[in-house]
Amino acid sequence: MSVLTDVQQMEEDLRHRSEKLNVEFKAWMDISKSNKDGQAKIARHIAAIANYGGGRLYFGVDDDGNPEPLSEAFGPEHYRSDATHNLLKTRLGPALQCEVHFTEFTNGVTYPVVHIPSHGATPIGAKDENSFMHVYVRSIGPESVKVSNYQQWDIILKRCMRFRDVEAVQTREEDDLTRTQAMTKAITESVTASVLKILAENMGLAPAAGQDVDWTTIAALTEGARQEFVRQINAFDFGTTETDQQVREIADKHVAAGYALLGAESNFLTLERPHRLLREASEEMDKVASFGWHDFIVLTNSDVSPRTRLWFIDGKDITGVEGMRVDAKTIYFGEYDYWRAYGNSVFVTTRAGLFYVRSYPASLK
Structure with missing residues (x-):
């Protein structure tokens, strides 16, 4: 309307x-x-x-x-x-x-x-x-x-109770989100501590990354994913609602993060079967985090499941796995996001704004 x-x-x-x-x-x-x-x-x-x-x-x-x-x-x-x-x-x-x-x-x-x-x-x-x-x-x-009369009281009090029910649901969602964030932080800190302990005991700490790291490639692959994220946002058929305007702003208000797994000589490591690796990691994380793994989550739905792709970036053919495309989603889990896991072990996440789980209009399918 x-x-x-x-x-x-x-x-x-x-x-x-x-x-x-x-x-x-x-x-x-x-x-x-x-x-x-x-x-x-x-x-x-x-x-x-x-x-x-x-x-x-x-x-x-x-x-x-x-x-x-x-x-x-x-x-x-x-x-x-x-x-x-x-x-x-x-x-x-x-x-x-x-x-x-x-x-x-x-x-x-x-x-x-x-x-x-x-x-x-x-x-x-x-x-x-x-x-x-x-x-x-x-x-x-x-x-x-x-x-x-009691009929008048009945009508207004029933309407007030509906507001209270909505407030109760919002409070529960906020409490669940707070607990999930705390759980995620605790898991991250625990995993980080365990990895550092193993490295220190068995291999010695990994050498600090120096000037030999190929930051140019990491930056190019990060920018490639970010540009695709912006293209997907701009492809939306925007309406006039407040939510539509918030989504429209994502094209200018978002963040992209890229990082890589490096060997002892600061060289990229080759990922064998990255899709399988991501699925196994997602399944393991789902056992300990009730809200799932936010980054590189692999769904089983064939309509939105991540898939292997080939990109031409910075003059090179790069293979990897692409996350759920934003313009193919009908349900958003926490955030609007898009990610790539490249075969040379460079990982990129692009996201904007925290949102509760919600359905988006059919125009975005």
């Missing part, structure tokens, strides 16, 4: 010449601190719309949905964001962050529009003119009324 502009949204809301449960019309009116009745009325409507699930409140529109001429007494500056937010801060509980848009309508008049989000895990209350707090809901009319 396409996103409407502010003007298109206002035209849609005014089209039927009547209010809806998620839309309230108000004539130009005083919402300053000196008008407690006016502030209480606006707070009541905003709380009720939030408890309904969110919506909009228009100033300068009569009850029949007719936009009024510009008011000399209450111009748009009277409804500026800081004045509206002060009203919300003193009259609503818990706090609710609304956005005030100033929409220049087709008649040339600018109208303040308060965009109201949904309540969260608890209902939104509003103080009346005597500063007593009440919970309001939208009712047929439409109008904003105090909760007065």
